[in-house]
Amino acid sequence: MNIQHITIFVILLLLTTACEINQKEIKPEDGFVKIYNHPDEELALFPESVVELSQGGFIFISAVKDENADIEYPYTSLVRTSSSGEVMWTMEYDWLAPTSKLILSNGSVGFVAMNQQFEAFAVMIDPDNGLETAQHALEMTMPLYSYTDEQGKLVVLGYDFVTRSSWISRYSSSFQLERSTMLPVNTDLEYLVQRHLNKTGQDYPFFIGSYSNSSGTGYYVNCFYNYTLRTVFLDGSSLSATGDIYSFQIEEGISSLIQKSGNLFGITSYYEGNNYLMSGAEIDVLSSGNIKDLSAEPLYELTYKAAVMAGPLNTSVENYALFVSQTNDNSVVIYQYALESDSLIKTHTREFDQRVEVRDFIQTEDHGVAILAGIYILGKYQRPMLIKLPETPFVPEED
Amino acid sequence: MRNKKIILFILLGFLTNESIRAQGSDFLNHLRIGFGGGANVAHIIDLESYNIFEDLSGTSYENAYSKLFQNIGNQYFVQLEWFNDFIILAMKPGTYTYRFSKFNEIVFSNETVEQETPYLLRYISVPLEARYQFDLLRFRPYAGVSAAYSNLLGSNDAANQTFIRPKFTAGAVAGTYIDLRYVILDLNVAYNAGLHNITNKTGRFETGSGATFAQNDIRLSDLQINLSILFSLQKQKHYSNVECFY
Numbered sequence: 261m262n263i264q265h266i267t268i269f270v271i272l273l274l275l276t277t278a279c280e281i282n283q284k285e286i287k288p289e290d291g292f293v294k295i296y297n298h299p300d301e302e303l304a305l306f307p308e309s310v311v312e313l314s315q316g317g318f319i320f321i322s323a324v325k326d327e328n329a330d331i332e333y334p335y336t337s338l339v340r341t342s343s344s345g346e347v348m349w350t351m352e353y354d355w356l357a358p359t360s361k362l363i364l365s366n367g368s369v370g371f372v373a374m375n376q377q378f379e380a381f382a383v384m385i386d387p388d389n390g391l392e393t394a395q396h397a398l399e400m401t402m403p404l405y406s407y408t409d410e411q412g413k414l415v416v417l418g419y420d421f422v423t424r425s426s427w428i429s430r431y432s433s434s435f436q437l438e439r440s441t442m443l444p445v446n447t448d449l450e451y452l453v454q455r456h457l458n459k460t461g462q463d464y465p466f467f468i469g470s471y472s473n474s475s476g477t478g479y480y481v482n483c484f485y486n487y488t489l490r491t492v493f494l495d496g497s498s499l500s501a502t503g504d505i506y507s508f509q510i511e512e513g514i515s516s517l518i519q520k521s522g523n524l525f526g527i528t529s530y531y532e533g534n535n536y537l538m539s540g541a542e543i544d545v546l547s548s549g550n551i552k553d554l555s556a557e558p559l560y561e562l563t564y565k566a567a568v569m570a571g572p573l574n575t576s577v578e579n580y581a582l583f584v585s586q587t588n589d590n591s592v593v594i595y596q597y598a599l600e601s602d603s604l605i606k607t608h609t610r611e612f613d614q615r616v617e618v619r620d621f622i623q624t625e626d627h628g629v630a631i632l633a634g635i636y637i638l639g640k641y642q643r644p645m646l647i648k649l650p651e652t653p654f655v656p657e658e659d
Numbered sequence: 660m661r662n663k664k665i666i667l668f669i670l671l672g673f674l675t676n677e678s679i680r681a682q683g684s685d686f687l688n689h690l691r692i693g694f695g696g697g698a699n700v701a702h703i704i705d706l707e708s709y710n711i712f713e714d715l716s717g718t719s720y721e722n723a724y725s726k727l728f729q730n731i732g733n734q735y736f737v738q739l740e741w742f743n744d745f746i747i748l749a750m751k752p753g754t755y756t757y758r759f760s761k762f763n764e765i766v767f768s769n770e771t772v773e774q775e776t777p778y779l780l781r782y783i784s785v786p787l788e789a790r791y792q793f794d795l796l797r798f799r800p801y802a803g804v805s806a807a808y809s810n811l812l813g814s815n816d817a818a819n820q821t822f823i824r825p826k827f828t829a830g831a832v833a834g835t836y837i838d839l840r841y842v843i844l845d846l847n848v849a850y851n852a853g854l855h856n857i858t859n860k861t862g863r864f865e866t867g868s869g870a871t872f873a874q875n876d877i878r879l880s881d882l883q884i885n886l887s888i889l890f891s892l893q894k895q896k897h898y899s900n901v902e903c904f905y
Contacts, residue, residue: 277824294711296712347713
């Protein structure tokens with residue numbers, strides 16, 4: 261090696277390292293982790309849902325449990341952040357036990373919560389300052405989950421403690437009641453529902469989604485029905501039950517569900533102390549079946565009766581199904597599956613030094629992912645945490 | 660940044676040119692070889708702050724790095740020098756280790772918690788120095804400029820993922836040679852200014868278990884004091900100890 265070769269080597273080395281030094285194209289909003297602390301030690305914040313605003317940034321909702329409050333149910337708190345996660349405003353409301361998910365409608369943001377008489381309301385706020393702009397009585401009690409479908413219609417799951425039934429109602433985009441259905445539980449679960457709402461008992465995985473296949477279009481609702489916690493398929497127009505997936509009473513159940521294509525669904529569940537994943541289950545939405553009849557992969561790493569959030573991710577390259585949850589070693593874990601098959605593409609983890617609990621995730625405008633979770637700061641104070649991931653880790657690396 | 664790169668290229672070119680010329684002449688008579696070491700203090704310059712904690716009541720939390728003289732590190736290197744009457748070109752490849760800490764505060768009504776996360780960054784560095792010396796017989800003080808390319812070594816500490824591998828510095832050096840006839844001591848002080856952000860922007864939150872914080876954008880500069888022992892291949896000068904007493 262002569263001096264010319266050394267000089268060429270040095271120049272190449274400098275050019276290579278210059279690429280690593282130049283990071284100007286990476287912006288703070290591409291990826292971040294933010295933990296939102298409240299200095300009051302007597303408050304516990306239970307994050308519920310997050311939305312991304314069209315003008316950039318996020319709003320997330322939390323249920324706030326105050327140890328010294330006279331009312332046992334948590335009140336509502338909204339936090340507006342910039343696109344890089346900095347707090348822009350916070351607002352607290354007297355509405356109790358807010359339920360997922362946040363409503364995003366014509367530039368307004370809303371949430372479903374209840375008053376002290378357990379009556380459900382949809383409350384709309386101005387995203388610029390958090391001020392309440394409207395409230396709509398939903399004519400049901402004990403709201404447990406809310407969901408806005410692709411037509412902008414609100415579907416709410418509640419519990420009627422008089423008839424001991426799960427109560428599912430659909431509303432127009434102007435919050436007029438369109439249709440309602442009652443699914444009898446046949447046993448009194450009011451006490452368990454109250455403990456779920458006031459954050460002192462088991463957190464049941466209530467959820468609502470919509471499906472569309474050759475059998476028709478409709479909704480799937482995870483709720484109490486006929487003594488068990490089960491996923492019920494509802495006809496899109498009549499809201500009558502067409503089929504369901506059931507498990508053993510309310511100790512076992514489905515924790516998340518996503519329609520991948522046609523009759524192919526991705527499902528997570530918990531039973532006998534473990535969590536399971538069925539990444540490509542063939543489900544007939546017109547019949548009733550036992551969850552144990554589906555072949556499942558155990559997920560021993562997940563926490564006991566882990567909350568799992570399932571949803572699609574449409575990247576600029578390909579579409580995937582994501583299952584987001586938390587592990588026993590305090591990690592947030594994302595299982596990235598192919599949408600058209602049961603192939604696991606990649607498992608993403610992010611470890612923390614304190615216990616974490618995933619509550620919601622959304623796809624962001626930049627094809628990335630925003631995850632809302634709870635974290636126990638110093639191992640004792642429960643606070644919301646927002647994790648923003650860019651698209652890059654989810655797309656296949658170029659050869 | 661572009662100007663700094665050009666200066667670095669000129670220095671490299673100068674060294675290369677001098678080396679080629681030396682090959683054709685009495686190269687060995689103008690070469691000194693030795694080794695040395697010393698201590699450094701890392702000077703962390705905060706370019707942009709990123710705090711993982713946001714306070715919902717509007718309080719701002721401390722998010723800072725340890726001060727200059729709390730950050731004591733060290734370096735060990737081989738020293739190669741080519742010299743003529745006044746100009747000396749020195750190369751000091753070796754391991755340069757920097758220590759500093761990040762302090763993060765979390766405020767509660769009844770307590771304020773300060774989390775300290777220590778860092779140890781070990782670089783393989785190749786500093787080049789151009790010195791101008793004054794010949795005062797036994798003592799030969801000098802001053803000069805330096806530039807260095809460094810590469811961060813791997814570590815089991817997950818928090819090292821928050822830094823990029825390469826680092827460029829430029830600085831000034833002043834010191835003196837002490838001629839002890841058979842060996843030459845080189846005692847100097849140098850300040851090396853970091854030329855760019857060393858934080859990995861895509862990995863600033865990859866702090867690993869036990870450390871929940873975000874790495875700010877920072878530049879790593881340092882103040883060094885070094886002592887080297889050099890062995891000259893040139894015939895000894897007339898002002899050696901023996902000749903003085905003659």
